[in-house]
Amino acid sequence: MAAAEGSGAGGSLFPGLADVSISQDIPVEGEITVPVGSHSPDEDYSTLDEPVKDTIMRDLKAVGKKFVHVMYPRKSSALLRDWDLWGPLVLCVSLALMLQGGSADSKDDGGPQFAEVFVIIWFGAVVITLNSKLLGGTISFFQSLCVLGYCVMPLTVAMLVCRLVLLAGAGTVSFIIRLIVVGAMFAWSTLASTAFLADSQPPNRKALVVYPIFLFYFVISWMILTFTPQ
Amino acid sequence: MAAAGGGRSGAPAAEWGGFEDNMQGGGSAVIDMENMDDTSGSSFEDMGEMHQRMKEEEEEEAEGEAGAGEEEEDGEFLGMKGLRGQLGRQVADQMWQVGKRQASRAFSLYANIDILRPYFDVEPVQVRARLLESMIPVKMINFPQKIAGELYGPLMLVFTLVAILLHGMKTSDTIIREGTLMGTAIGTCFGYWLGVSSFMYFLAYLCNAQITMVQMLSLLGYGLFGHCITLFVTYNIHFHSLFYIFWLVVGGLSTLRMVAVLVSRTVGHTQRLILCGTLAALHMLFLLYLHFAYHKVVEAQIGEAISSPAGTVNQDMDVHILLLSLLLFS
Numbered sequence: 001m002a003a004a005e006g007s008g009a010g011g012s013l014f015p016g017l018a019d020v021s022i023s024q025d026i027p028v029e030g031e032i033t034v035p036v037g038s039h040s041p042d043e044d045y046s047t048l049d050e051p052v053k054d055t056i057m058r059d060l061k062a063v064g065k066k067f068v069h070v071m072y073p074r075k076s077s078a079l080l081r082d083w084d085l086w087g088p089l090v091l092c093v094s095l096a097l098m099l100q101g102g103s104a105d106s107k108d109d110g111g112p113q114f115a116e117v118f119v120i121i122w123f124g125a126v127v128i129t130l131n132s133k134l135l136g137g138t139i140s141f142f143q144s145l146c147v148l149g150y151c152v153m154p155l156t157v158a159m160l161v162c163r164l165v166l167l168a169g170a171g172t173v174s175f176i177i178r179l180i181v182v183g184a185m186f187a188w189s190t191l192a193s194t195a196f197l198a199d200s201q202p203p204n205r206k207a208l209v210v211y212p213i214f215l216f217y218f219v220i221s222w223m224i225l226t227f228t229p230q
Numbered sequence: 231m232a233a234a235g236g237g238r239s240g241a242p243a244a245e246w247g248g249f250e251d252n253m254q255g256g257g258s259a260v261i262d263m264e265n266m267d268d269t270s271g272s273s274f275e276d277m278g279e280m281h282q283r284m285k286e287e288e289e290e291e292a293e294g295e296a297g298a299g300e301e302e303e304d305g306e307f308l309g310m311k312g313l314r315g316q317l318g319r320q321v322a323d324q325m326w327q328v329g330k331r332q333a334s335r336a337f338s339l340y341a342n343i344d345i346l347r348p349y350f351d352v353e354p355v356q357v358r359a360r361l362l363e364s365m366i367p368v369k370m371i372n373f374p375q376k377i378a379g380e381l382y383g384p385l386m387l388v389f390t391l392v393a394i395l396l397h398g399m400k401t402s403d404t405i406i407r408e409g410t411l412m413g414t415a416i417g418t419c420f421g422y423w424l425g426v427s428s429f430m431y432f433l434a435y436l437c438n439a440q441i442t443m444v445q446m447l448s449l450l451g452y453g454l455f456g457h458c459i460t461l462f463v464t465y466n467i468h469f470h471s472l473f474y475i476f477w478l479v480v481g482g483l484s485t486l487r488m489v490a491v492l493v494s495r496t497v498g499h500t501q502r503l504i505l506c507g508t509l510a511a512l513h514m515l516f517l518l519y520l521h522f523a524y525h526k527v528v529e530a531q532i533g534e535a536i537s538s539p540a541g542t543v544n545q546d547m548d549v550h551i552l553l554l555s556l557l558l559f560s
Contacts, residue, residue, distance in 0.1 A: 116412050127389075133343070134350040135382070207354040211386060219393055226400045 063087045070150045073192040080143050080196065088149020091156050092121050095220075098159045099227055117223065124216045125149060132197065132209050139200040148213070151193035155217065158185035159224050166229060178225060186221040190214055349381040349444060357383050364452040367486035371494040379444040384423065384451020390458050391419045398465040399524050418520075423451060426512050433508060437501035439492060449488055456484030457517050464521065473521055481517050485510045 047055070063086050096117035129144040137144075162178045193213050198206045360383055368375055395415040424447075431446045441449075460476040489506040496502045 120412055130343070131350070131382075131385075134347050136351075204353060208352070208357070208382065212389065215386075215389055215393055219396065222393075222397060222400070 059084070059086065063090075066146075066150050067153060070153050070192050073195045080139065080147065083143045083146035085142070085146060085149065088121075088125075088146065088152065091149060091152045092118060095121070095152065095156050095159055098156075098163060099223060120219065120223075121149075121152065124219070128209075128212045128216055131212055132201065135205055135208055136202055137197075137200045137209070139197065144197065147193055147196045148216070151189045151196075151217075152220065154185040154188040154192070155182075155220050155224060158182045158221070159227075162224060162227065163229075166227075170228065182221050182225045186217050189217045193217075346381065349379060352380050352382050356380075357386075360452060361455050364455050364487055365480070365483045367483065368490045368494070371490055373494065374440060375491045375494045377441070377445040377449055377491060379442065380448055381444065381451075384448055384454070387451055387454045387458060388419050388423050391454055391461070392416055394458060394461050394465065395419065395520065395524055398461060422516055423447070423454070426450060426516075430505070430509055430512075433505055434492075434496075437496060437505050438498070439496040439501070439505060441492070441495055449491060453484045453488050453513060456480045457520065460517060461520060477514070477517055477521075481514050485513045488513065 062082060062084060066084075066087055096114045099117050100114050125145050125148040128148060129141055132139065132144060133141070158181050161181050165174050165177055165181075168174065190210075190213060194206075194210050197213065198209060201209050356378075360378060360380070392415045395418065396411060399411050399415065427443070427447045427450050430450070431441070431443050434441050434446065460473070460480050464473040464476060489510055492505050492509060493502050496505055
């Protein structure tokens with residue numbers, strides 16, 4: 001107190017700052033808040049240290065959740081926010097494998113090969129993404145790839161159904177069944193991807209973005225429909 | 231001497247100290263370039279500059295020491311004493327060069343996409359209007375017609391043509407020996423669009439026509455709309471005469487439009503003739519090529535009626551040649 005009075009008397013030159021000087025007798029108290037950023041190295045180490053099973057299960061759950069989102073397309077941002085390319089890779093590889101056996105034995109190269117299907121899907125997805133970005137879309141490159149890849153799932157299901165139908169026979173009836181199934185799945189794919197992607201565009205340009213997506217899934221559906229095992 | 235050497239090897243550590251902090255810090259991969267003096271582009275000049283700076287600092291510090299001559303010697307040729315500092319400097323300099331190269335490469339990649347952005351600035355109504363206009367020849371060829379420099383429509387038309395070509399190849403069981411169906415279709419369509427556009431742009435440059443590369447790409451791309459319609463119809467309905475009617479009417483209309491636009495932008499009769507003749511020939515022949523090469527239709531009835539003696543190998547080619555010659559020479 002005496003020190004405070006002393007500093008108060010001595011600080012008459014600067015009246016506003018009289019109480020700023022702290023004497024050595026007064027202990028400094030208070031709270032120091034630690035910024036959150038310093039926790040990040042600990043968090044990284046904690047996910048590195050967890051068992052592999054946990055990591056795999058977490059990733060599988062994320063992929064499964066996205067599949068469910070594609071099956072029932074609602075306007076949710078979960079698909080967009082945490083993008084991953086595992087699902088598209090699995091779907092692309094399985095579709096290419098199923099389309100492989102078209103003309104594996106014959107000399108004529110009439111059916112699509114594995115590499116062809118793979119390249120079509122990824123090259124097509126990249127072109128559509130670039131197109132939507134150039135048209136002024138707000139979605140990022142990998143988010144768009146993720147959505148387009150996941151929406152190939154109905155067509156993969158259609159391919160599976162077509163193969164099963166073709167096991168039974170390859171007549172007009174089977175062609176009509178295949179046509180209906182592939183047509184329905186194509187519409188589902190296009191609608192699902194449009195529901196996710198069209199929101200990121202300016203409203204009057206939605207048609208410009210939807211058309212390439214339509215063409216992309218049309219080509220894939222066409223490859224599925226014209227597949228005939230030798 | 232030891233003090234001077236130590237001082238000099240300590241100085242580069244202090245100089246690059248900020249750099250090292252960044253590398254070990256919170257996982258940031260960006261090299262902080264604020265610490266570096268970016269006044270010159272060559273590392274040798276930077277080294278020379280730093281040498282100069284350190285020499286000046288040491289001269290200020292060691293004013294009382296009798297080592298001015300030795301310091302200058304050390305500064306001029308780097309002996310063993312300065313090796314550690316020099317090595318550290320070189321390694322740090324190399325890392326800076328790599329980082330700068332990577333950053334500039336990434337920037338140029340992003341900038342390339344942005345270059346194309348103004349050519350995709352269209353509305354759906356504009357695209358529809360331009361598609362319909364591409365079939366209507368203009369009448370006014372006395373002053374230059376406006377060509378929209380837009381790449382969205384042409385690009386979509388090329389992809390649509392690829393899809394239609396695939397459809398045609400599949401339904402006719404075309405056999406591609408070298409390469410794949412998709413590769414052939416994409417190669418043909420893009421090759422035509424880009425190749426013929428470049429060739430026509432070169433000819434336009436020779437003939438003094440007022441047209442830019444983007445406008446040429448756009449013009450030719452929209453001209454493919456006629457091709458798309460023709461092939462879409464004739465790949466599904468197999469009548470030879472129908473194809474020829476479509477070839478003449480639809481192909482002819484789109485050719486006339488392109489020719490009229492080019493004529494309006496060229497001066498001189500010879501130049502106009504060269505440009506427009508080449509464009510018309512290439513455009514119409516491409517449609518013929520697409521129909522013949524990728525759509526083999528075995529029509530036994532017409533072949534029997536004409537009774538070609540060459541056998542069954544090129545039956546419908548003979549039919550087509552016959553009809554074409556009838557048309558041309560009648």
